[in-house]
Amino acid sequence: MFFTSQDYEQxxxxxxxxxxxxxIYDLKDIYDLKDMTGSKMTLDLKPFFLASQPQRQKIVLLxLxLxLxxxxxxxxxxxxxxxxxxSDLGPVSVVExxxxxPNLQRRIQLIEQYVTFKRNYKALEYNLMYQNNSGxxxxxxxxxxxxxxxxxxxxxxxxxxxxxxxxxQQPPQWVNTIPGNIPTEGLRExxxxxxxxxxxxxxxxxxxxxxxxx
Numbered sequence: 047m048f049f050t051s052q053d054y055e056q057x058x059x060x061x062x063x064x065x066x067x068x069x070i071y072d073l074k075d076i077y078d079l080k081d082m083t084g085s086k087m088t089l090d091l092k093p094f095f096l097a098s099q100p101q102r103q104k105i106v107l108l109x110l111x112l113x114l115x116x117x118x119x120x121x122x123x124x125x126x127x128x129x130x131x132x133s134d135l136g137p138v139s140v141v142e143x144x145x146x147x148p149n150l151q152r153r154i155q156l157i158e159q160y161v162t163f164k165r166n167y168k169a170l171e172y173n174l175m176y177q178n179n180s181g182x183x184x185x186x187x188x189x190x191x192x193x194x195x196x197x198x199x200x201x202x203x204x205x206x207x208x209x210x211x212x213x214x215q216q217p218p219q220w221v222n223t224i225p226g227n228i229p230t231e232g233l234r235e236x237x238x239x240x241x242x243x244x245x246x247x248x249x250x251x252x253x254x255x256x257x258x259x260x
Contacts, residue, residue, distance in 0.1 A: 136187060139178045144171040145225050160191055161257065165204065168251075169196040171226030190258040194224040199251040205244055210237040217245060221254050228252060 137159050147153045153170045160176050173192040179185040197205070217233040232247035233254050245254040 136178050136180055137176055140174060140176050142174045143225050144173075157191075157193065160189065165195075166198055166201060167195050168198065169226075169228055171195070171224050171228055173220075173224055186259075188259045190256070190260050192220055192224055192256045192258075193254065194221065194226065194228050194230070195253050196228060197251050197253055202246060202248060202251055202253070205246065205253050205255065207237050207239060207242060207244060210239050212237055217254065218243070220256060221245065224254075230254065 140160075142156070144153055147156060150167065150170060153172065154167055157170070157172060157174070158164055160174065171194045173190070175188075175190040177188040179187045213236050214234055215236050217230050221230050221233065229247075229250065229252065232250055232252065233245040235246040235248065237244045237246075241258060243254075243256045246252070
């Protein structure tokens, strides 16, 4: 929308005390600019300064919202893509099995990025799926972490969740999908609760556990 000089002068006379009108009085009515391609652009400030106060407030609010959306989008795009380094928004998304990392120490380093505890391992196999949904718009993340490990016999008790009754049963099917050669036949002692399952073979110090939102 464009205003003629006559429109502008009439508005200024109607609102002589308006601070925005006072500012525009000392400024050029129309500014000639060039965009990034060198093409000429015209910036007319009259519609903003001649608008009523509620209209100006709405315009300013809209501009602030657009700036905020731009900043959020920029932060989202800056999340690192490395699968092995967590970001400020949580661990990055990953789908991986222990076949991808032959080295035990590297396996441990990866798993510790996606669980809330640290343990000692003699052997470690896993299926790992983590979907980081902290982008824009943000949402709760999803995960399915399946671990099969040989641990020091003195640390078996550390794996047992508190206030969960033990049950004797065969290993569930997901245990058989974990790669590697750790035997699973002796996993008969199970502690199961919502989103978490832990199986124990005390004789061989073998642990199977699953943390899942699925």
